[in-house]
Ligand SMILES: Nc1ncnc2c1ncn2[C@@H]1O[C@H](COP(=O)(O)OP(=O)(O)OP(=O)(O)O)[C@@H](O)[C@H]1O
């Protein structure tokens with residue numbers, strides 16, 4: 001196991017020397033207990049936290065570890081020491097990835113215990129077939145289409161094989177998914193609206209186009225009248241059949257409400273509201289999420305994804321914590337800004353995961369998808385509310 005380029009945070013000065021020997025080509029940083037209680041900016045969390053239990057008073061350490069566990073994605077944590085109190089270990093076990101290393105230990109022991117914690121985990125397997133993920137922008141241009149495409153591709157990687165994931169662009173008048181993917185827009189939904197009950201797997205087949213990234217696409221050609229000529233029955237029947245045929249369906253939903261919007265949302269398993277880090281967008285995300293909760297109390301909990309997170313070099317953008325305060329709720333995830341990757345992929349035609357696989361956007365979407373698969377909205381409605 002190599003630790004090259006890994007960021008390791010050392011809490012407790014007594015560990016620094018041994019860590020220096022164990023992780024020669026990693027970036028080591030030391031900090032006090034208070035660092036565990038602050039949130040990390042997206043992309044800045046350490047890859048591993050090492051804690052020297054003996055350096056701190058047990059209750060204070062226990063509280064700090066409990067605070068660490070409330071973060072969206074707590075880093076893997078290794079606690080070192082002897083005679084560790086049970087309460088402390090219990091709080092440690094609440095972290096998704098943690099372990100204990102009993103003192104005394106050598107640098108080699110430290111490296112051996114750390115290796116499995118930083119090794120990449122196999123992506124969780126999506127085993128519930130026909131999960132429908134709906135993605136909606138809180139404001140225009142927030143990145144809903146981009147994230148719908150990347151989410152569909154991330155799901156396709158977790159569900160290998162043909163005909164597993166379908167991306168449906170319900171921006172019927174001027175959807176952009178086909179253009180972003182460089183794929184044909186073959187869906188003739190307004191024509192099928194005259195006999196919605198005739199929409200079946202064969203007709204779906206005729207509407208579908210294969211898109212790069214292992215995704216099947218259902219998208220219509222530009223048509224300014226499409227919303228007037230497409231019936232709610234046709235939209236809902238299309239979704240129903242797609243969910244029968246595919247293991248996962250991702251919907252790029254229009255922001256403005258249509259006669260079928262609430263039914264589409266009510267039938268979704270995951271509902272992602274995409275916002276950006278500006279005050280108007282956050283307020284719009286807050287209102288949109290509240291409207292959906294109000295109209296669909298038994299529906300999926302809307303989850304807010306903050307897109308185009310940038311370092312604070314371009315003026316006073318809100319921080320994640322300020323954004324969450326403005327929205328009165330937690331964000332389910334954040335996606336780093338990478339204009340080059342997003343523009344290059346759209347210009348070339350295809351997902352960012354294909355043209356710029358190393359972009360942070362790809363990693364952030366993968367992390368979000370894995371988190372949502374591990375904790376589906378319908379069974380954990382309460383854990384995204386800020387108390
Ligand atoms: N994380 C990101 N980093 C950089 N650029 C991004 C990111 N996400 C999206 N973009 C860019 O932002 C612009 C708007 O994105 P997109 O079309 O996905 O938004 P949208 O919410 O679907 O817009 P609309 O309201 O028109 O449907 C595009 O140019 C896209 O490439």
Ligand SMILES: [Mg+2]
Pocket residue numbers: 144145146171176
């Ligand atoms: Mg869009």
